[in-house]
Amino acid sequence: MARPPRFDISQLLDAAVRLAAxxxxxxxTMSAVAQSVGAPSGSLYHRFAGRPALLAEVWLRTVxxxxxxxxxxLRSGDGPRAGGRAASRHVVxxxxxxxxxxxxxxxxxxxxxxxxxxxxxxxxxDEGNMRVRAAVAALAGALGLHGELGLERVSLAVVDLPLSLxxxxxxxxxxxxxxxxxxxxxxxxxxxxxx
Amino acid sequence: MARPPRFDISQLLDAAVRLAAxxxxxxxTMSAVAQSVGAPSGSLYHRFAGRPALLAEVWLRTVxxxxxxxxxxLRSGDGPRAGGRAASRHVVxxxxxxxxxxxxxxxxxxxxxxxxxxxxxxxxxDEGNMRVRAAVAALAGALGLHGELGLERVSLAVVDLPLSLxxxxxxxxxxxxxxxxxxxxxxxxxxxxxx
DNA sequence: AATATTATGGAGAGTACCCTCTAGAACATG
DNA sequence: CATGTTCTAGAGGGTACTCTCCATAATATT
Numbered sequence: 001m002a003r004p005p006r007f008d009i010s011q012l013l014d015a016a017v018r019l020a021a022x023x024x025x026x027x028x029t030m031s032a033v034a035q036s037v038g039a040p041s042g043s044l045y046h047r048f049a050g051r052p053a054l055l056a057e058v059w060l061r062t063v064x065x066x067x068x069x070x071x072x073x074l075r076s077g078d079g080p081r082a083g084g085r086a087a088s089r090h091v092v093x094x095x096x097x098x099x100x101x102x103x104x105x106x107x108x109x110x111x112x113x114x115x116x117x118x119x120x121x122x123x124x125x126d127e128g129n130m131r132v133r134a135a136v137a138a139l140a141g142a143l144g145l146h147g148e149l150g151l152e153r154v155s156l157a158v159v160d161l162p163l164s165l166x167x168x169x170x171x172x173x174x175x176x177x178x179x180x181x182x183x184x185x186x187x188x189x190x191x192x193x194x195x
Numbered sequence: 196m197a198r199p200p201r202f203d204i205s206q207l208l209d210a211a212v213r214l215a216a217x218x219x220x221x222x223x224t225m226s227a228v229a230q231s232v233g234a235p236s237g238s239l240y241h242r243f244a245g246r247p248a249l250l251a252e253v254w255l256r257t258v259x260x261x262x263x264x265x266x267x268x269l270r271s272g273d274g275p276r277a278g279g280r281a282a283s284r285h286v287v288x289x290x291x292x293x294x295x296x297x298x299x300x301x302x303x304x305x306x307x308x309x310x311x312x313x314x315x316x317x318x319x320x321d322e323g324n325m326r327v328r329a330a331v332a333a334l335a336g337a338l339g340l341h342g343e344l345g346l347e348r349v350s351l352a353v354v355d356l357p358l359s360l361x362x363x364x365x366x367x368x369x370x371x372x373x374x375x376x377x378x379x380x381x382x383x384x385x386x387x388x389x390x
Numbered sequence: 391a392a393t394a395t396t397a398t399g400g401a402g403a404g405t406a407c408c409c410t411c412t413a414g415a416a417c418a419t420g
Numbered sequence: 421c422a423t424g425t426t427c428t429a430g431a432g433g434g435t436a437c438t439c440t441c442c443a444t445a446a447t448a449t450t
């Protein structure tokens with residue numbers, strides 16, 4: 001009992017991803033997204049409460065899409081060490097497969113106006129962060145790395161380090177080199193070595 | 196033979212640093228900087244050709260200030276390994292001493308409108324990048340890490356990894372924990388280990 | 391003291407963007 | 421076919437920012 005939409009949400013978010021990858025988060029304006037899919041600006045406000053809501057949706061859809069495979073990789077393999085290596089490798093492989101979304105991830109929620117997000121989106125973001133923290137803590141425990149320092153070292157190994165590797169290349173505009181997965185895995189393994 | 200300036204360049208750049216640290220690069224508008232020091236907007240255009248030039252100056256002054264101590268640290272110590280450790284430690288210590296400037300570094304030249312920079316500023320930026328690349332290559336050579344993969348591993352160890360550590364905390368709004376220098380040094384050392 | 395030089399101080403044009411609002415179009419259901 | 425609902429379509433107000441321009445002020449030199 002309603003008129004069918006001509007522009008659906010995912011189509012608009014796809015355009016937003018493209019704009020964010022090319023011009024940064026500030027390039028994701030309501031008008032730019034509208035123009036990019038040929039929609040009038042008014043239509044955007046039927047889907048999103050405002051610009052902060054749009055930015056939150058793009059960010060969360062991307063992060064959640066990434067995390068899906070990330071958790072699976074962490075739990076895969078034989079033992080915590082192998083899981084860590086697989087997770088690191090997944091960060092790079094996923095970024096290679098989704099370069100635009102990876103460029104988006106490298107910015108961080110703050111640049112996507114996190115401070116202005118509606119309540120519900122903030123909760124979604126926090127939930128994702130908690131899940132990552134918990135998974136990393138479990139890994140650290142299984143590896144025998146205790147205390148604040150050990151936890152942080154594991155975080156660096158399986159999250160920040162592979163992201164750094166991706167950032168180094170994508171920010172330069174180049175694609176990821178073929179050996180990137182291999183390098184990420186080696187470096188993560190070196191950091192997970194209990195000294 | 197001229198009226199003395201009431202607002203000198205460094206004072207304006209200081210304000211720009213403050214704004215960038217608090218609201219991100221997009222918060223560094225000509226009006227905001229002017230208002231922040233109590234100057235009329237016109238005065239800003241006597242010092243900087245436009246907003247791109249202002250952003251370039253803030254960025255370059257900060258990066259060059261950072262690199263000064265960084266190169267000294269890289270060359271310090273006993274042998275390349277110790278130099279790498281000192282460099283990693285320097286990244287963290289400098290960020291602790293200059294939290295606002297560190298927040299600025301974490302953004303990257305691209306977010307400061309690098310694409311719109313005047314020619315001269317681009318050259319200055321390139322020169323700095325070249326110097327870092329050369330220093331890292333020299334370190335890799337001294338450590339016996341050859342090839343593209345070895346070079347990249349050393350870059351991660353002495354540049355990206357310590358920056359990641361800083362980012363993890365500063366982006367969350369927290370200050371750096373006391374053990375950060377120690378952790379950075381340990382992790383860098385682990386990555387520089389020739390396996 | 392006259393002059394050249396360099397700043398200030400502030401008004402205002404031009405532009406881009408966010409968002410609102412209204413009229414009407416397209417469809418499912420009774 | 422009538423009705424109610426959801427969407428399109430686009431005009432337009434409000435706001436923030438960049439940049440220009442010009443009259444005026446303060447100084448060093450002659």
